[in-house]
Amino acid sequence: MTHSRKVVIVTGATSGIGEAVVKAFAATKASLVLVGRDRERGARTLASVQKLNCPAELLLGDVTDSAFADQVIASSIEWFGKVSVLVNSAGIIRRGSAVETTDDDWLRTFETNVNGVFYFSRAAVKAMTRTGGGSIVNIASTVGLVGCSGLAAYCASKGAVVLLTRAMALDHANEQIRINAVCPGAVETPMLVSAYGKLISSEEILKKNVDLIPQGRLATPKEIASLTLYLASEAARHITGAALPIDGGFTAG
Template sequence: MTQSNKVVIVTGATSGIGEAVVEAFAATGASLVLVGRDRERGQRALEAVKALKCQAELMLGDVADSAFADHVVTSSVARFGKVDVLVNSAGIIRRGSAVDTTDDDWRQTFDANVNGVFYFSRAAVKSMRQTGGGSIVNIASNVGLVGCPGLAAYCASKGAVVLLTQAMALDHAREQITINAVCPGAVDTPMLVSAHSKPVTAAEILQRNVDSIPQGRVASPKEIASLTLFLAGEGARHITGVAIPIDGGFTAG
């Protein structure tokens, strides 16, 4: 699969799934715009991309800032001439039931997981419709499709991403813009073991997730990146408005 002539923006590009997505597109020779908040991690990711002889740029900011989203897209077009692909991978997790979720936890979750997706997607569509189309892939979650205890804010935010994906896909289908959601289950990233209220080891968390998955293992970030790469490619031009679980059979149960 070639993406060598593609210009790709990836949010959350400096760790976890986003970093794996960057690596997958870089391997195809795409030009990349890496969006993140951590300068040190961002510089390392940028150097890794440039080592593959790809054109790349790092842009630091808050995805929940609509002006920043507009600036990233405008700057990408100014440098590379277009935006072909947007991957919305930035996100956070706050654990707790509704009664255990503070106002700040709720707002922060929706700022990062929903508002950022909306602002970047809106900006990207405005650009893509002028250049003949493109692809947006939103990293949602399987708990945006089915409920999960102890994750009220996270489930609600990822459910919002799924429905935003479907609504935007319908709005822009005739403009040759495909918009899809990837819905991972447990993935071997730092987020999987983060933000737990009670002391617990990474090994314990990993085993709990393994035990709940029919395949008996968690996914690697590279597996999520592979599906993302496919949905952004020419072989998926007739796929739009879908939310695809990639969770080892968890949602099948």
């Protein structure tokens, strides 16, 4: 039986932006499928959603596995009857110039940030075409639009996400499937201070990022989630193929 609520799948659902996205959709009383790798964090996020009387399930696995992506979509349909929205939020960051980036860093970055988005989006589109459409929102980055020193693999991967978003939006526009990308700048998440090593403190990292933002502050995960929620809503029904910066003016200069 088709569920009357929106059915929303969120990858990277157990921390940072993904967790904020889950909470934003939970406030709308959507049915939720949380995808992550950390069982303990996943259980906490799931419990917080269920306290809001939202039907929700947690699936643990690796987004770089196409069979897992297919399983998540199939399970969502089995539990809730359809897939209305997919939010691809899972991602990793490896810092370094091209010369400093190892083969393993490059491959792992693309496997998670690009392959994962592709596998889940491909599976979701197949399901959405059978139920009259839907919406996919990919969490990309401003550095997929303008580039940034010291992030060769991450910039390249997020640039790929932006162009995959645009290509798929064109391919599926006449099937009532909208596909957009949210492009955050620096956000207050654990990922922002990760992989810098011990030569710079968390406080210095935050100040370094804030100094680049015209508004003089970092975005919060809740702000990124609000834009994601809007793009998935009926209010944005004429928006597809967009890559929207949310960066306090960083890309305006």
